Amino acid sequence: MKKNIFCLDSDVILLTGGAGLLGSQYTEVLLESGATVVVFDINAESLNTLENRFSNMYKNKIFTYKVDITKESDILNAKDEIFNKINKYPNVLINNAAIDPKFDNSSNINKSRLENFSIDQWNLEISVGLTGAMLCSKIFGIEMAKNNKGVIINVSSDLGVIAPDQRLYKKENLSDFEQDVKPVTYSVIKHGIIGLTKYIASYWADKGVRCNAFAPGGVFNNHSKDFLDKIEELIPMKRMANIDEYNATIIYLCSEASSYMNGAILNMDGGRTII
């Protein structure tokens, strides 16, 4: 075992959705822990910002690729590019990318509601949150299995364990059928990714590949007072997470510190899912 079991300096970590809110936090803390970080994201502008922020301080340690993880050909092309550049494949994969659906108030039909939910929106969100995670696991997991060593982390949510409490999104003066809701896709994806985790955790366990799900609670991101008042009542710790409070957990899950953890769902939500 390594002297510092949290050290990641021999690891190449692929992070999907790494240019987003939490992904950029994870990128920073993984770089600080010595990892080589490969970021896939569909948003070229955010990727550029990320690369500019870290490439000077962490020379030849951060590689960003504009990849749509719903497209197998995009992932395979990037896989070849990674190998050509660093002569190895990632030994850790964090399936973090997701579509964060915004409430759309542009029409009087509320599209977030189950009774109005379109098949196109369903397909789009599932294709990123589930299909994309499966494709990345398949394409990079096979290399980990051949190498007899690897870690896959699937990012779920507290809402991968419990149902959303739709009262959180409720507004005064709207009828029940006009109220915004957390969409059905969120629950299905975040529960589904736990199924993917258990599948992979048993599938490649004898090939040295561990797979765990991380189920974080909501992160404070300038939410309205009304929302905060309501959600704090649902969380025993009476607050949302701070943006950096998941960083150490990500290091733990990627590193040898979690060497006997496989197929677990790691909840970290201020206690929301216990009540």
Ligand SMILES: NC(=O)c1ccc[n+]([C@@H]2O[C@H](COP(=O)([O-])OP(=O)(O)OC[C@H]3O[C@@H](n4cnc5c(N)ncnc54)[C@H](O)[C@@H]3O)[C@@H](O)[C@H]2O)c1
């Ligand atoms: N922020 C929270 O409060 C919270 C709480 C629980 C779970 N989560 C989960 O954590 C993860 C990160 O959340 P976040 O808040 O940073 O979200 P985010 O929306 O800021 O980041 C997601 C990233 O995924 C990228 N992405 C979307 N579609 C893609 C595609 N087809 N190919 C490649 N990249 C794509 C986006 O461009 C974005 O940069 C998500 O899985 C989310 O569901 C977040």
